[in-house]
Amino acid sequence: MISADGSEVKVSWESSDSAVDSWAVAVNGLPVGRVEKAARSLTLTDIQRDKDVRLEIFGITAEGKVGERAGTVLSASH
Numbered sequence: 001m002i003s004a005d006g007s008e009v010k011v012s013w014e015s016s017d018s019a020v021d022s023w024a025v026a027v028n029g030l031p032v033g034r035v036e037k038a039a040r041s042l043t044l045t046d047i048q049r050d051k052d053v054r055l056e057i058f059g060i061t062a063e064g065k066v067g068e069r070a071g072t073v074l075s076a077s078h
Contacts, residue, residue, distance in 0.1 A: 009055065054074075
């Protein structure tokens with residue numbers, strides 16, 4: 001879900017990966033946050049939409065191993 005002005009985005013995902021200890025989120029390839037393993041959604045704010053924006057979620061194990069990224073691209077809103 002994207003806010004009316006496009007600067008706030010709610011990201012939701014599904015997973016049954018029991019190895020995940022927490023989830024990380026990346027914007028345009030850069031990690032920007034981390035949430036607990038039970039989380040299945042989060043809200044990103046202050047998203048700059050003058051260019052396309054890539055949003056990704058990836059799991060992190062208790063040992064710090066990073067899983068594959070999954071995500072989407074939001075088109076620029078001019």
